[in-house]
Amino acid sequence: MLYGKASAHWTAICLMTSWFLEYCAPRTLTSCAEMVSLSVALCQYPWRKQKGSCESGYLWLVGIACAVRPTAAIPFIPLCLQHLWFTHSKMWLLFKYIVIIVAVGVMSVGLDTWYYGELVVVPWRFAHFNALSGLASHYGVLPWHWYVTQGLPATLTTHLLPFMLAALFYPNRHKELLSICLWSVIVY
Structure with missing residues (x-):
């Protein structure tokens, strides 16, 4: 694990x-x-x-x-x-x-x-x-900020506060995993 x-x-x-x-x-x-x-x-x-x-x-x-x-x-x-x-x-x-x-x-x-x-x-x-x-646009086109302002908060919901606390208080311990999350959000 x-x-x-x-x-x-x-x-x-x-x-x-x-x-x-x-x-x-x-x-x-x-x-x-x-x-x-x-x-x-x-x-x-x-x-x-x-x-x-x-x-x-x-x-x-x-x-x-x-x-x-x-x-x-x-x-x-x-x-x-x-x-x-x-x-x-x-x-x-x-x-x-x-x-x-x-x-x-x-x-x-x-x-x-x-x-x-x-x-x-x-x-x-x-x-x-x-x-x-361009057929994917048939399913909708979102503004550049959508994942950060709406997608991520809606997906995390009850997990948003613990996620942010972990990012603030344990940045070195979880740095690699947090950077992967950030990278994925930016690329998507």
Whole structure:
């Protein structure tokens, strides 16, 4: 566990009292699969105590989450760059990254092609639909500040005060996770 056994109880309380999770989790299987994959990947990530580690097992979970929904890569971009920066074997880790990306990509394209009966590359279709064709605007276009002024407060609701207190009183201990949250909000 990331913060020890005691954190499991607080995590369970946060999950059970999150209206947003209650709304989104049953909505689609992909939302649940992405959330679980990324949560387990965060537990597997080599944090400070293993800074020089060349471990890359968490990348399989990130790869699976990205195969399901390509935006799952956003929180892990800075973590992967940090991991690559601090490892002692940069070339070996980079080789592992490439092998995992290619393996997950081939499996994803293979499964989708087998299922649909034609060549399907989900990340390409995702980018084409959301960025290149502009069809995503059909679901609404929000102003640049929406995530900070409305989205994040509405999502956090009862968790906003504890989140802000943790950010204020424990900035060094939770600096990496808080920066990932901030990065994700900015990118989205």
